[in-house]
Amino acid sequence: MKAEIVCIGTELLLGHIVNTNNSFIAKKLAEIGVDSYFQTTVGDNPKRLADTIRTGLERADIVITTGGLGPTVDDITTRIIAEVAGRRLILETAVLKELSGFFKRQNKKMPKDNLNQALIPEGARWLRNPFGTAPGFIIECGPKAIIALPGPPREMEPMMRDYVGPYLESKVQGSGRRAQGMIIKSKSIKLTGIPEVKVNGKVKDLLALSGEVTVGIYSRLGEVELKIMAKAHNEKHADIEIKKIEKIIQKRFKEYIYGVNSETLEAAIVGLLIRHKKTISTAESCTGGLISNRITDVPGSSRIFMEGVVSYSNRSKTLELNVRQAMLKKYGAVSSQVAVEMARGIRKKADVDIGIGITGIAGPSGGTKAKPAGLVYIALSRKNGTICRKFVFLGSRKEVKHQAAQAALNLVRLQLRGEKRKAQSEKHRSAT
Amino acid sequence: MKAEIVCIGTELLLGHIVNTNNSFIAKKLAEIGVDSYFQTTVGDNPKRLADTIRTGLERADIVITTGGLGPTVDDITTRIIAEVAGRRLILETAVLKELSGFFKRQNKKMPKDNLNQALIPEGARWLRNPFGTAPGFIIECGPKAIIALPGPPREMEPMMRDYVGPYLESKVQGSGRRAQGMIIKSKSIKLTGIPEVKVNGKVKDLLALSGEVTVGIYSRLGEVELKIMAKAHNEKHADIEIKKIEKIIQKRFKEYIYGVNSETLEAAIVGLLIRHKKTISTAESCTGGLISNRITDVPGSSRIFMEGVVSYSNRSKTLELNVRQAMLKKYGAVSSQVAVEMARGIRKKADVDIGIGITGIAGPSGGTKAKPAGLVYIALSRKNGTICRKFVFLGSRKEVKHQAAQAALNLVRLQLRGEKRKAQSEKHRSAT
Numbered sequence: 083m084k085a086e087i088v089c090i091g092t093e094l095l096l097g098h099i100v101n102t103n104n105s106f107i108a109k110k111l112a113e114i115g116v117d118s119y120f121q122t123t124v125g126d127n128p129k130r131l132a133d134t135i136r137t138g139l140e141r142a143d144i145v146i147t148t149g150g151l152g153p154t155v156d157d158i159t160t161r162i163i164a165e166v167a168g169r170r171l172i173l174e175t176a177v178l179k180e181l182s183g184f185f186k187r188q189n190k191k192m193p194k195d196n197l198n199q200a201l202i203p204e205g206a207r208w209l210r211n212p213f214g215t216a217p218g219f220i221i222e223c224g225p226k227a228i229i230a231l232p233g234p235p236r237e238m239e240p241m242m243r244d245y246v247g248p249y250l251e252s253k254v255q256g257s258g259r260r261a262q263g264m265i266i267k268s269k270s271i272k273l274t275g276i277p278e279v280k281v282n283g284k285v286k287d288l289l290a291l292s293g294e295v296t297v298g299i300y301s302r303l304g305e306v307e308l309k310i311m312a313k314a315h316n317e318k319h320a321d322i323e324i325k326k327i328e329k330i331i332q333k334r335f336k337e338y339i340y341g342v343n344s345e346t347l348e349a350a351i352v353g354l355l356i357r358h359k360k361t362i363s364t365a366e367s368c369t370g371g372l373i374s375n376r377i378t379d380v381p382g383s384s385r386i387f388m389e390g391v392v393s394y395s396n397r398s399k400t401l402e403l404n405v406r407q408a409m410l411k412k413y414g415a416v417s418s419q420v421a422v423e424m425a426r427g428i429r430k431k432a433d434v435d436i437g438i439g440i441t442g443i444a445g446p447s448g449g450t451k452a453k454p455a456g457l458v459y460i461a462l463s464r465k466n467g468t469i470c471r472k473f474v475f476l477g478s479r480k481e482v483k484h485q486a487a488q489a490a491l492n493l494v495r496l497q498l499r500g501e502k503r504k505a506q507s508e509k510h511r512s513a514t
Numbered sequence: 515m516k517a518e519i520v521c522i523g524t525e526l527l528l529g530h531i532v533n534t535n536n537s538f539i540a541k542k543l544a545e546i547g548v549d550s551y552f553q554t555t556v557g558d559n560p561k562r563l564a565d566t567i568r569t570g571l572e573r574a575d576i577v578i579t580t581g582g583l584g585p586t587v588d589d590i591t592t593r594i595i596a597e598v599a600g601r602r603l604i605l606e607t608a609v610l611k612e613l614s615g616f617f618k619r620q621n622k623k624m625p626k627d628n629l630n631q632a633l634i635p636e637g638a639r640w641l642r643n644p645f646g647t648a649p650g651f652i653i654e655c656g657p658k659a660i661i662a663l664p665g666p667p668r669e670m671e672p673m674m675r676d677y678v679g680p681y682l683e684s685k686v687q688g689s690g691r692r693a694q695g696m697i698i699k700s701k702s703i704k705l706t707g708i709p710e711v712k713v714n715g716k717v718k719d720l721l722a723l724s725g726e727v728t729v730g731i732y733s734r735l736g737e738v739e740l741k742i743m744a745k746a747h748n749e750k751h752a753d754i755e756i757k758k759i760e761k762i763i764q765k766r767f768k769e770y771i772y773g774v775n776s777e778t779l780e781a782a783i784v785g786l787l788i789r790h791k792k793t794i795s796t797a798e799s800c801t802g803g804l805i806s807n808r809i810t811d812v813p814g815s816s817r818i819f820m821e822g823v824v825s826y827s828n829r830s831k832t833l834e835l836n837v838r839q840a841m842l843k844k845y846g847a848v849s850s851q852v853a854v855e856m857a858r859g860i861r862k863k864a865d866v867d868i869g870i871g872i873t874g875i876a877g878p879s880g881g882t883k884a885k886p887a888g889l890v891y892i893a894l895s896r897k898n899g900t901i902c903r904k905f906v907f908l909g910s911r912k913e914v915k916h917q918a919a920q921a922a923l924n925l926v927r928l929q930l931r932g933e934k935r936k937a938q939s940e941k942h943r944s945a946t
Contacts, residue, residue: 101532394821
């Protein structure tokens with residue numbers, strides 16, 4: 083089975099936004115085992131859009147469109163698809179009900195324009211959109227199908243996952259091709275605390291693989307991802323191939339690995355803290371609340387995160403965190419001594435197991451030769467002692483903040499990991 | 515003049531990487547005044563690639579390809595373009611010299627495979643790649659042209675900027691069309707505090723414009739952007755056309771407008787606070803530090819932001835923010851009463867002009883029928899009084915946090931704006 087992706091929107095053609103829908107949908111298609119040979123982007127022009135959808139239907143079994151389902155005059159996708167499929171538009175009362183509900187939940191009256199969104203090609207199956215007003219739909223034309231999804235990723239992605247994925251899976255199974263076909267599976271191993279060039283040097287052999295299993299390397303600020311991809315006749319076989327490579331990667335990178343696939347560093351830490359039954363609080367200067375923001379992005383974090391102080395002035399460091407004025411005077415606000423007092427101060431004040439203190443110069447200005455922009459001290463305090471690390475990060479203000487938060491979260495992870503290993507080895511010793 | 519973009523690579527079709535080349539090239543084309551109606555992504559398949567390039571040449575004057583110029587067997591772009599253009603491949607000695615130089619600078623021997631990259635279609639003009647081994651090239655086929663660029667953005671972007679841009683500009687001028695030809699300029703007006711559908715309803719006439727000036731509407735979570743685009747013979751003329759529409763938009767949306775182009779809401783607020791000589795501090799519960807993080811993303815924010823407290827427990831609300839236990843008991847942590855006490859508490863404690871208190875249920879769990887996930891109270895306290903607003907946001911945990919932070923920042927903006935207007939009208943009154 084073959085599918086084509088058609089992304090619709092003049093803002094895409096003008097380059098005003100980067101198209102992330104293509105890669106999201108393509109990844110899903112590969113997982114299901116649907117081939118995809120073309121992705122086309124086209125504007126809100128009736129003739130060009132109709133031509134593109136027609137060409138797609140000639141070349142493939144499924145055409146998936148994104149965009150152009152809004153309530154405005156610019157949104158022509160539904161009308162054009164109906165035209166290509168030779169169907170009338172009918173008012174779908176179930177969609178209308180859904181739309182009124184959407185506005186009612188927000189205590190708002192439904193604007194008249196949104197009525198347009200309840201018009202669906204006759205015979206199409208409509209798809210619920212929990213995050214917006216544009217419903218999607220699937221319309222079958224003989225053995226082929228056109229699937230229309232909204233453009234905003236936060237609306238499109240859940241619909242692709244919840245409705246279109248299962249629909250395509252059943253279609254693939256139904257067509258009986260899956261048995262002889264190949265599927266592609268992948269798994270990402272996520273590392274932090276080690277630069278990309280070092281990771282690269284250690285996996286040259288894996289990156290050179292070119293058979294049914296391949297490995298790719300991708301880096302983002304403060305982390306590196308190794309992606310294992312396996313082509314196989316079935317999922318089980320793909321999993322076995324992936325596992326082999328994963329074991330090699332684990333052996334080579336050990337404590338640098340913090341998670342897999344879409345797991346974030348903050349989610350890994352919240353999970354660790356919950357498992358270890360430890361609470362945490364933060365005292366942030368240069369990161370300005372980014373660490374507490376990332377921790378509290380994780381559902382359930384209220385079980386382990388108690389309190390954070392963002393201390394952007396000396397006054398607040400003294401009054402809130404009990405940093406001694408003498409220390410601020412002698413060593414300056416950006417110093418290991420102050421980071422340590424901040425970490426201790428927040429730990430005691432919030433009555434938690436782990437206190438994080440972080441002070442630095444986010445830049446772009448404010449740096450000196452001795453203390454350049456990007457200099458950051460991170461301290462971690464526990465009842466039995468406090469450690470402090472010094473870093474110098476490169477990049478813009480936001481990039482320095484991001485790398486500092488990443489390093490602080492990683493420090494927490496390594497501490498808890500070390501403790502677990504120590505506990506295990508002690509248990510082992512007392513058992514022998 | 516019309517151009518089409520063709521991005522080549524199986525990794526794009528499989529969704530392993532997000533395609534940023536399309537938007538980069540599209541933006542450049544718009545700046546130069548070249549129209550672009552289609553973007554196609556295709557894999558490393560000879561027939562499909564040849565068909566795509568042929569279709570592009572039929573529909574447009576210029577086809578720009580990215581990707582498939584590497585040294586491996588998978589890299590077929592040069593060969594296919596030569597085939598479509600009916601040219602032989604010849605070994606370009608200047609490229610060969612360039613390649614050996616590239617490896618020599620890194621103290622490496624040139625691998626044999628890279629020899630392939632010195633093969634260029636006869637009659638093509640090759641383009642230097644300072645950041646990699648793949649040279650690009652421009653091949654003219656009568657009045658039309660095919661331009662091949664490497665896939666990695668850090669190699670492609672400088673080549674697009676330095677060689678392809680000037681080439682296209684001279685082509686636009688040379689074709690005598692520039693004199694009658696056009697440049698495109700744009701300006702974005704950014705709104706918050708008003709939903710997209712309402713904005714849409716108020717600018718239907720502007721969205722329907724279809725001449726030299728057009729207006730587009732784009733929405734992101736918690737904000738709406740109206741983008742004015744003007745096609746004109748020169749910049750000055752474009753600016754005049756943009757200004758006309760901007761005035762209409764300003765008249766219709768007044769206080770909903772917070773900035774233009776790439777300005778962020780947080781940058782607008784930091785600017786306002788500095789101008790008004792006011793300081794601010796935040797007491798955040800459900801937003802978990804996101805507000806202080808956004809404020810401190812702005813360079814210079816340390817002049818107006820003093821301190822933030824992230825208060826994730828009742829204990830911390832009482833001890834840190836002086837919220838009375840009786841209030842917590844009577845109304846619950848998520849209530850307007852507690853938001854008000856938090857705002858007052860942080861204002862007094864940090865000794866600032868404006869205190870923000872925010873409490874809510876970020877979700878996905880923790881909601882009840884009376885207090886659903888997404889319910890947020892935002893209070894703003896000043897010496898002369900405290901106000902509080904209630905919101906119910908939809909979406910994931912991170913989306914609720916984002917919308918709540920957006921609403922809180924907007925509340926600060928509206929307060930300062932109101933004050934300025936009041937001051938102005940008082941000044942006016944005392945002058946009359």
